[in-house]
Amino acid sequence: MQNADTTKYIIHSKIGADGIIERPDIVGAIFGQTEGLLGSDLDLRDLQKTGRIGRIEVVVSAKGGKTKGTILIPSSLDKVETSILAASLETIDRVGPCSAKIEITHIEDVRATKRHQIIERAKFIFTGMFDENLPESQEIADEVRQSVRIEEMQYFGKNKIPCGPAVFDSDAIVVVEGRADVLNLLKYGIKNTICVGGTNVPPEVAELTKKKDTVTAFTDGDRGGELIIKELVQVANIDYIARAPDGKSVEDLVQKEIVRSLRQKVPVEQVIDKYVIKDQGGPAESSGRAPRLPKRKERRTTPAAPVADVKRVPSSQVKRPSREQTRERDPRKKEPREAQKVEKAPVAEKTKKPSSPENKRFKDHASDLIGTFSARFLDSKDNVVNETAVRDLVSTLKDYEDEVKTVVFDGVVTQRILDIAADKGIERLIGAKVGSVTKRPASVKVLTAASL
Structure with missing residues (x-):
C-alpha cells in the first residue's frame, strides 16, 4: 500500500464496456494485461508491493446492458514513468467477456494541488492572523514603555x-x-x-x-x-x-x-493682568480700575482736596444740604462727589505729560508694535539697534551689552523689567500698560503707548 504522503501524481481515466462488469474484473484486467508489457521495472504488481503505485480506485455503474466508470491510480513515479504507465492502460481492450476501452482523461499533479492549498492558506494567515497579532505586539511594546515610564516616575x-x-x-x-x-x-x-x-x-x-x-x-x-x-x-x-x-x-x-x-511660553509678567488683576476686580470691572481704588481713599483723607472741591460746587447744590442738616445723607453724597473731583485732578496731570515732543517721537514705534508682542531697543539717536519677542525681553535685556536708551514693547511694564532697565542705564520704558510696580527708579521714565 502506497503512503499518501509520497504520492506525486494521480492518473485519471474512464472506462466503458459493452456488458456488465464489476470492480474486480477491471482490476484483474489491468494487472493481467499489463504484466510483462513494460518490463520488470514498471510491472504494476512489483510497483504496488514497493509502494510506488497506490491502491487502484474503481467506480462503475451499469445501465442498459453497458458499464461505465472511472479509474484512479496514485503514483509516486516521476513524470516519464507515470506517463508510460498511463499509456499502457489504454492498451486494455477486454475486461472479462466484454470488450472495453480505457481512456486517460488527465494526470493530476498532487504537489501543484498542495501548492495551491498552501498559497490560499498563506493568504488567509497573512491577512487574518497577522492582523490579530499586530495589536498584541503593539500592546507589548506599549506595556514595556509604560512600565519604564512608571519606574522613572x-x-x-x-x-x-x-x-x-x-x-x-x-x-x-x-x-x-x-x-x-x-x-x-x-x-x-x-x-x-x-x-x-x-x-x-x-x-x-x-x-x-x-x-x-x-x-x-x-x-x-x-x-x-x-x-x-x-x-x-x-x-x-x-x-x-x-x-x-x-x-x-x-x-x-x-x-x-x-x-x-x-x-x-510667555513670561508671567506679560499676562499678569489676565490671571491676577482681572480676577481681583471681578468680571464686570476693567483691569485698569482695580489699582486706582486705593488711591481714591487716600486722597479723601487729605484736607486740601475737600476745600477745593467745595469752592467749585455751584450755589444751587450748596443750598440742598442746608435744608436737611439733621440727616446723615449729605456727607454720604459729598464723598462720591469729592472722589469724582479728586479723580479729575490726576487725569488732567497725566494728559499734560504726553504733549511733550520728547515723548511724541516714540509714537510711531509704539504704533508699529501694537499686536506684535515684540520689543525694540533704541539708542541715543532713537535708531533701532535690536528687536526681540516680548517673551524673551527679560533674558535679552540681561545679556545685551550695547548702548540702549529706550525700550518700546507691546507688553506690560513690570517691576522686574524696570529693575533690569535701571541696572542697564536705560532711560525710558514704553509699554502697552503698566503693571503692579511698587518701586520706580528715578533714572527710568515709564510711559505707555496710549500716553504718547
Missing part, C-alpha cells in the same frame, strides 16, 4: 506628589496638572516635571517653586488650566506660562505639540 514630599527624576536636582522645573501629564512628558524625555493634582496646589510644590531658578506652568488649554494658573500665580513663584492648544490636554499631546507649546 518618582514622588516628592510627604504627600507623595508624582514627579520626574530630574525635579530634585534641576534648576528649572515644569509644573503640570496631574499624574498623567507627568507620564506623558516622561514619555518624550522631559523629566523635570511635577504635578499639583488639581486646583488645590500642595504647599510642598509652592515651596519648591521658590527654590528653583526657572519655573514654567504648563496646563491644559481649557478653563481648568486657566484656574490652576491663577492659583499658582498667587501661591507659587512662576516665571513662565505655557498652555496646551485650545481644547487639548497635556496628557494627550504628542512630542511636536509639547515642544511647540513650551517654546511659546
